[in-house]
Amino acid sequence: MNKTDALIIGAGPTGLFTAHQLKLIGLDCEIVDNLDKIGGQCIELYPDKPIYDIPAVPECTGEELTNNLISQLKPFNIKFHLSERVEEVKKEDTNWLVKTSSGNSFLTPNVIIAGGVGSFEPRKFAPKECEKYENKSLFYSVKDKNIFNGKIVSIFGGGDSALDWAIELSKNCKINLIHRRDEFRGAQATVDKMQELVKLGKINLFTKYQMANAQGDQKLESIDIKHDNNEIKNLKSDYVLGFFGLIMQLGPIANWGLNLNKKTIEVDTEKFETNQKGIYAVGDICNYPGKLKLILSGFHEGALAARACFKLARPNEKYRFEFTTTSSNLLKRLGKKE
Amino acid sequence: MFYILALFFFTPIYISMAKITYITHENEKHTIEVQNGLTVMEGAVQNDIPGIDADCGGGMACATCHVYVKEDWFNKLPKKEDGEDDMLDMAFEPKANSRLSCQIIVSDEIDGLEVNIPSKQA
DSSP states (O other): OEEOSEEEEOOSHHHHHHHHHHHHTTOOEEEEOSSSSTTTHHHHTOSSSEEOOBTTBSOEEHHHHHHHHHHHTTTSOOEEEOSOOEEEEEEETTEEEEEETTSOEEEESEEEEOOBTBEEEEOOOSSGGGGGGBTTTEESSOSOGGGGTTSEEEEEOSSHHHHHHHHHHTTTSEEEEEESSSOOOSOHHHHHHHHHHHHTTSEEEEESEEEEEEEOSSSOOEEEEEETTSOEEEEEOSEEEEOOOEEEEOGGGGGSOOOEETTEEEOOTTTOBOSSTTEEEOGGGEEOTTOOOOHHHHHHHHHHHHHHHHHHHOTTSOOOOOOTTTOHHHHHHTTSOO | OHHHHHHHHHSOOOOOEEEEEEEOTTOOEEEEEEETTSBHHHHHHHTTOTTOOOTTSSSSSSOOSEEEEOHHHHTTSOOOOTTHHHHHTTSSSOOTTEEEGGGOBOOGGGTTEEEEOOSOOO
C-alpha cells in the first residue's frame, strides 16, 4: 500500500506540470500511466510534430516539450508507475483507495485525473472472429519473438512497427505482410529494406487487402484477406500480428461515479474538482463552460487543482501563496537554496 | 451620412450555411445546416450526431471521425492532405472512399454532401 498526498493519473504534459505544482507547494505525489513511457499524447501521437502555442516557447516538438517538463521535475523525487492502468477508485473514510492493473494500491486524499481522452489501447481488427484468438495466436504487440520461430506469421499494418517486425521476423519465419494500400507510412529506409526482402522471397506482400476472417478450431489455422475489389484470399497462418496504432479509451474511469459529458468529466473552475470530493480532473479530459483543449489550459487547471489538494492533504495547515522568485521555502524545495 | 449608416444597420448579417447529411450505421439520416468554415466533424459533434467521436479534437491524430463519402462526392472534395491516409490506415474498416471528417471544410461547394458513419470508430 502506497500512501501519498495526491495520485496523478496520466503522465502527459498536464499531469507532469501538476506534479511540479504539488511538489512545489510541499505535497507528495505519484503518477500512474498506462503507456510504457512518459509524455502522453505528446509522445505517442506527435513526438516529431512542432507545437507553436506554448507560451514563451515559440516552437517545440511533442518530445521536446515532454523532455523539458521532465527536466523541470528534476529537483523533485517523483515516483512513476508506467504500463499500469488505474482500474478502481473506492472511498475509504476520508481517503480514496486506488488499485491498478499491476496490483499496486494507493491510499490518498486526492486523485487528479489528467488522463487526456482516456488510456491508450491497441486498435484491433474489425472482424469479430479475431477476438477468439487474441493473446493466443493473434497479438497487437510482441513480447517474446522466439515463439514465432519456424512459423507462418501474417503481419498487418503500414507503419514502422509492422515493417520492423516483418523485417526482423523474416529471419526465422515465413512472413505475410498485408496492408490496405500501396503506400507505407514507415521510414523510407525501412520500406526499401522490406521491398528488398519481398524481391528475395523472404516476405510475401499483399497490398490493398484487409483482414476479413480468421479460422481454426483451438489454434489459428488460416485467415481470409479481402482485396479492395472484394476478391478473397486464404492465407495459412500460425500467428497474426496487427499494428494499427493506439486509440484512447475512457476505460474504467466511466465506473467511478463521476459526472460525465460524452468522454469528458465535469468540473468546477475553482478547484477543478469533480462531483466527488477529492477527485479532480485537469487537461483534455475535464469539461467546464469555455473549456479549451490546449496544453496551456491544462497547466492552469493543474496549478489550481494542486492548491485544492493542499486543503485535504494538510487539513491543519494554512496554504500561503508564494512566488518562486522570492520565497526561500520554494527555493529550498527547488534545490536552489540550502 | 444617414443613408450610409442606415445601410450599415439594416444590412442583414448573412452567414452562409451548407446542408450536410450524416447517415448513421443504422441508416438514420440527419440533415444539418452547417456553417461554412466549420468542418464536417464539427457539424456532427455540435449537433450530437452519434458515431463521430473526434477524440483528438480535429488534429488528424486519432482517426475517430472517420466517414465514408459517397462516390460522386468523393471526387469533388478537395484532395486529402499529407498524413490523412496515414491516419486512415488506423481507422476501423477503412475503404477506398474513406475520409476523416475533420479534414473536410464546409463551403457552398459541398452543399448537399452525404457521408456515411461507420459501425464503430475503433
